[in-house]
Amino acid sequence: MKKTMKNRLITKEDIWPWSDSLDARVVAPESHKILLENEYVRVIEVTIKPGTKEPAHTHRWPSVMIVDVPTNLRYYDENNKAIEIVGRYKTKIEWIDPEKLHAVENLDNKREYHAIRIELKTVLT
Numbered sequence: 001m002k003k004t005m006k007n008r009l010i011t012k013e014d015i016w017p018w019s020d021s022l023d024a025r026v027v028a029p030e031s032h033k034i035l036l037e038n039e040y041v042r043v044i045e046v047t048i049k050p051g052t053k054e055p056a057h058t059h060r061w062p063s064v065m066i067v068d069v070p071t072n073l074r075y076y077d078e079n080n081k082a083i084e085i086v087g088r089y090k091t092k093i094e095w096i097d098p099e100k101l102h103a104v105e106n107l108d109n110k111r112e113y114h115a116i117r118i119e120l121k122t123v124l125t
Helices: none
Strands: 007-009 032-037 041-048 057-059 063-069 073-076 082-086 092-096 099-106 113-120 122-124
Touching (some): 041 099
Antiparallel strands (some): 007 122, 041 113, 057 099, 063 092, 073 099
């Protein structure tokens, strides 16, 4: 018997411990501009100015991140503890699972970090 796959929206009933008030579009609108949003996807332009740390926020859905202007970044966890410094001096495309509360700091003093994040609100079941 052939197994079929169906798309299913990720709903509020799916396990997610963080409040919607911590979503990137709410907490960090200066660095997260919504370009497109519907029931299936949300496309976000992510910019972090040189030497700037964005407010702590979450990303509920898995996503594809397209980094076109990379910089060195420092990531902070939900306790505002620096957890890693990531060299981002290469453009790249990467898969990112849903992200719990975190913040990101652009360590570059001249370049603005820029990426497009495509959050997927559907999953295959």
